[in-house]
Amino acid sequence: MSTPLTSLNVDELQAALADGATSVDITKAYLDRIAAIDGELGAYLHVDPEAALARAAEIDAGDKTGLAGVPVALKDVVVTEGVPTTSGSKILEGWTPPYDATVAARLKAAGTVLLGKTNMDEFAMGSSTENSAYRVTRNPWDPERIPGGSSGGSSAAVAGGLAPWAIGTDTGGSIRQPAAVTGLVGHKPTYGSVSRYGLIAFSSSLDQAGPMARTVLDAALLHEAIGGHDPLDSTSIDAPVPVLAESARRGADGDLSGMTVGVVRELGGEGHREGYEPGVLDSFTAAVARLESMGAEVREVSCPAFDLALAAYYLIAPSEASSNLARFDGVRYGLRVGDDGSRDLDEVMALTREQGFGPEVKRRIILGTYALSSGYYEAYYGQAQKVRTLISRDFSAAFGTPDDKGIDVLVSPTTPTVAFPLGARVDDPIAMYAADLCTLPASLAGVPAISVPCGLSEGLPVGFQIMAPALADDRCYRVAAALEAALTSDRGDRGFLDQLATRAATQEGAA
């Protein structure tokens, strides 16, 4: 029996398409799996099979080059013309955007086929997708566990074989953490290197869209398709996209000689292990040793300000969110509640927002309103922005200068634990926030960071995070590809999808 289309990597799909396979066949294979499994998995909020198949047929009729004909899923924070977009919130239920985000437009122009929009924590606030106003998303590795968040619909779709790859967004770890807990590769690009135009804003100084894929090479291909300068985003960096797919291919050769890897003490090292699972640390340590065996020079690096990243992030992000979410006022789009002629605008606004927002969004708006209020601004928001400077300085000191070369990449676990059980942290915001402990520093400094699978702990995936200087995203891909290739060769199988398939078969056999 030949390999099902839904278990091919994207570079293999491209080869199949060049060899005569049709986009309609591939798209239909995915739609069939979505129809069969997604009722239980909960990865998607919106799927339009007829539109997807029509689009695939249209691509099949033309020239198929590059990514043409390859299906893709988009996190529901990405605005899509004519396709419902909710950002996981009731306040946008039923809204159909009149335009495309740049990320969506670029993927459309490349000839990809939109499978659907994926579930997420409401307005991307969360680490488990349990804050979605619509449905629970389950982890394909264990349906009783979280798929990570906020891009948990995207991680579940790709890990579960319901999309070959997907777009996520990352504000404090929302691409990397869900990728880590579902055995995927997820990359947060350098801030400003992928357009934010048409992403429903959460925290504008932190938000970045990026790829979530089964392999490092696939992630690099997707990143190249969406990256680059966009005049519609005033914070977009006007610089060429680094060569990423080529870096991934080169990295897979497994030679890391001349590269210096810094292990961050504050993220799971000596004296900083509280909350980290031993299995995660063991897997991480083994991966560091594997990098060393490929010629990398490894040393420990201390970044003291990283200890305050969580505190700074949970002031800065809610502050920006409280301002960004002011646009949901029940006037121009989305929900309106209580407009019966007897209430004035302020009352209607307050009732609309009360009914349209979920608890976590309300908590963050209230916290942000407080942190920005007169009398508290300096002690909270102002102080957090200064801590942000200290975190950037720690990165700069580690990475050195062209004259005084420091380390090339910093590494850490992606998240302190494997996927936790559904419901375990919903009533304890602080415990939920701790899932982002390792991913927040790179977000606050705007530097690129990737998560690549590095092993299993208690049968569940562990993520390895690689952080690089701004605009050196290629280094993340190179080191991640080296690790991926080494672990694949050590195991002798094609990768985590094979392990997941084996696990699923065992579970079905047992059921």
Add this chain to the structure above:
Amino acid sequence: MSTLSRTDVSHLAHLARLAVTDEELDLFAGQLAAVLDAVAQVGKAAVEDVTPTTHAVPMTNVARPDVARPCLPRDVVLAGAPAAEDGRFRVPRILGEEA
């Protein structure tokens, strides 16, 4: 540093135009006090002479050529509005009875 009382949360919710319920006030006051405790740790940092970072990349003013471009058609935009009338967004009254 201070903590957040139920009254504080109620006031903040009003400022943020959130008509929160009594149950929510009880829940949020406790949760937000715990969160505020955690984030107050930023106060520990030695920040003399440290400039604040507002954005991760250096910000420069960006201007586009002063050329008119088409915008979205009015009917397309109004189609997404909760209420529209005479080609405009219809809003609840903004002035009280006494005004």
